[in-house]
Amino acid sequence: MxxxxxxxxxxxxxxxxxxxxxxxxxxxxxxxxxxxxxxxxxxxxWRSKLHLVLDIVSALAVQGLPAPDTGSLEDDLRLLYEVTSRALRHPLASQILPDLQAEAARNPDMAEAVQKALRDGQEGVASKILVAAEQRGEIRAGHDDELALDLISGPLYWRSVVIRSPKLPKGYLGALARATAEAIKAL
Amino acid sequence: MxxxxxxxxxxxxxxxxxxxxxxxxxxxxxxxxxxxxxxxxxxxxWRSKLHLVLDIVSALAVQGLPAPDTGSLEDDLRLLYEVTSRALRHPLASQILPDLQAEAARNPDMAEAVQKALRDGQEGVASKILVAAEQRGEIRAGHDDELALDLISGPLYWRSVVIRSPKLPKGYLGALARATAEAIKAL
DNA sequence: TCACGACGGAACGGTCCCGTCCCACCGGAC
DNA sequence: GTCCGGTGGGACGGGACCGTTCCGTCGTGA
Known part of the structure; x- marks a missing residue:
């Protein structure tokens, strides 16, 4: 109706x-x-502002992104970073993300919705990349997977959202992918 | 008066x-x-809420933290992470940080104050650690310093503030320091 | 001792938003 | 052609703050 x-x-x-x-x-x-x-x-x-926003955030989570699969950890990371970086360049995303995150620090429902969205998005892709690298024997099995995920997702988020660097120097994403791959192999 | x-x-x-x-x-x-x-x-x-908060945030920035100097990049990082992690465990910090950051995304004055506080705190210490490692010859000179800073600060922030992991598993900080040191040496 | 100024408290008119209700309108189903 | 229900719009009483102004009190320095 x-x-x-x-x-x-x-x-x-x-x-x-x-x-x-x-x-x-x-x-x-x-x-x-x-x-x-x-x-x-x-x-x-919607009954309230909270329901409204929760509904929208949850809807975002549904979109399962395809993971890159180049056969090399470094190249997979590079592709992931390019997609993520382009998404974070949108003012919409880079304004909304910290805001939802701040709200999540206070509201458990919001926290759950945001974390689910993250898990289905960025973290989900990163996780698939890791599993593929592990099966390939490129990285050791049995290490701390969560630590590896933090190594992957942290630096670009820090740079784009926290430091709020307007744009990244040429070659940044490539160097980041290389360094991160090294770090994970050293785990 | x-x-x-x-x-x-x-x-x-x-x-x-x-x-x-x-x-x-x-x-x-x-x-x-x-x-x-x-x-x-x-x-x-204070004239307004903004002036009030800016004044307080700026005051935080003044406290210059002493940088660790153990003679090894990995150990320096480990010490930095322990201090940072303890600070982020305070609910005060982990609630306020994303909030100020969200506000900074909208207000240039706030952005400047927060960035200055970061530079004088976390980023400042990390920078000193890097310079020391460079002088020691432990890492190559001429690489992208900002990338190295992102590699240092990003993962722990991501884990503590974004993922909002209640507490870190034993050995996490050590493994993080080791992996990060490897990543920076690979730059 | 006295005057001055910062204090807590209360009230001001004004603005914004809440959540609800009522209205006249209009488009699609029957 | 006639309903019926969603629509935009507006009004509602109530609440929270805004930034200012005015109190009477209290501590301190002259």
Whole structure:
């Protein structure tokens, strides 16, 4: 019964509001205003701001990304970094991510949704890359998998989101992939 | 003329408010309430919430931490990680950090203050460790220093703040230091 | 002893948002 | 052609803060 175009307009407005003012400052009124929609239309679909955002974040998690499989750990990492780096360059992502993360530090439901989204995205791909390298015998089995995941995901996130470096120097991703592959092989 | 104990009570209240509700939701009224102080006392010292928080964050940046100097890159990193890890275990830090970071994504002044605090803290120590290792000939000169800094700081931040792992398995920091040292030597 | 200034507290008008309710409208199903 | 339900819009009482202003109190330095 609910009109799908209205629903979609609301979803889009949430993304924009999230990016421009953040979760805490975001209001239902503001979302409806930006979507060109009555508050009623929003409340008819979601009970609260939290439900609304949780629903959207959870929807993001569903998209299972294909893992690269070049036959070499370093090249797999390189490809992963290029995809991730391009995603993080979007202002939408780099504004929203730390915001959701800050909210997750306070709200267990939000934390669960964000972690699930991470696991299905970045961490999932990284994990597949690791398993492939292990089967290939390129890295040792039995090491701390979580540590390896941290080594893979940490540096680029730190650089892009924490340090907030506007753009990466040429050759950065390649050098990062090489260094990370070395680190994991040394585990 | 302003009473120092009142000023200190306000500063402490800001930390607590920041940790419990976050920057965006934090209000001057709430701070004054928690500090057991009139709003007047706050406005007499700072013009706005932003000035207040910027002042406090900037004050944090001043504390120059001593860099470890064991004569080995891996051991230096290990010590750095132990200090950092202990700091991040404090709920205060791990709640406030992502929050300030999210705010920094929207406010250039906040971004500058946070980056300065980082540079004077974590990044500063890491940088000194790198220079020492370079002089020792343990790592090559002329590589991308910023990449090395990302390799050092990224993984532990990712694990502690993003993944929000409650506690690290035994031996994690040691293995991380070893792997990171390998990665940097491979640059 | 006295004056000054910072203090906590309370109130001000104003703004924004909450969640609910009611309205007139309109498009699709029957 | 007539309903019916979602729609945008607007109004609602209530609540939280804003930043300012005014109190009466209290400590301190002259």
């Amino acid at each position: 609910l009109r799908e175009d209205v629903t979609e307009a609301i979803r889009a407005a949430v993304f924009e509001e999230l990016a421009s003012v953040g979760y805490a400052r975001m209001s239902i009124e503001g979302i409806a205003r930006r979507a060109g929609v009555g508050k009623t239309a929003v409340y008819r679909r | 302003l009473r120092e104990d009142v000023t200190e009570a306000i500063r402490a209240a800001v930390f607590e408010e920041l940790a419990s509700v976050g920057y965006a939701r934090m209000s001057i009224e709430g701070i004054a309430r928690r500090a057991g102080v009139g709003k007047t006392a706050v406005y007499r010292r």
